[in-house]
C-alpha cells in the first residue's frame with residue numbers, strides 16, 4: 001500500500017512540475033528575432049561549435065532578392081534562388097501516402113481545425129512558431145494531447161538566409177524551449193519559413209540535431 005501511495009505522490013508531483021515549467025515572461029519579445037546577447041542564448045551558443053559552418057553571404061530582403069544565378073556557387077544550394085533542396089525531406093517515403101501539415105500556428109483558429117481533424121480521425125503535423133506557442137500554450141498542449149505531431153517553424157518566421165548563424169540558433173532554441181516547457185516533448189523536425197534555406201542555414205540547423213522538412 002505504501003509503495004502504491006508513493007507512486008501516486010511522485011506522479012502528481014511530476015505533473016505539477018511539468019505544468020509549472022512554462023513561464024511566458026521568460027521568453028523574448030514576440031514577432032522579432034530574439035537578441036543573441038542574453039545569458040540564455042549565450043549558454044546555448046556555448047554548447048555548439050559553429051566554426052565549421054560553411055560561409056555564404058547573409059542575404060537581404062523578405063523575400064530575399066536573388067542575385068544573378070551565375071554568381072551563386074553550386075555548393076550554396078539555396079532553395080529560394082537555386083531550386084536546390086539538398087537532403088531536405090520533401091516527400092513521404094511510401095507512394096500514395098500523404099503527410100498533412102499546418103504551419104505558423106497555434107492560433108485561436110486552431111481548436112476548430114482540431115475538431116475537424118478529430119471528426120475525420122486524421123492526424124497532422126503542426127509546424128509551430130514560438131511566438132504563437134507562448135501566446136497559446138493551452139492550444140499547443142491540445143494539439144499534442146490529441147496525438148498530433150509538433151515540429152518547429154522558428155520563433156518569428158524570418159527567411160533564415162537573412163539571419164546570422166547565432167540568430168538562427170536563438171530562433172530555434174527559444175521555440176524548442178517553449179514547446180518543451182509546455183508539452184515535455186523535444187522537437188526533431190524544422191520547416192524553414194518560406195522554404196528559405198541554403199547550406200549555411202542547413203549546417204546550423206543540423207548542429208542543433210534537427211531534420212529539415214520542406215515541401
Ligand SMILES: [Zn+2]
Pocket residue numbers: 103104153157193194
Ligand atoms: Zn510559415
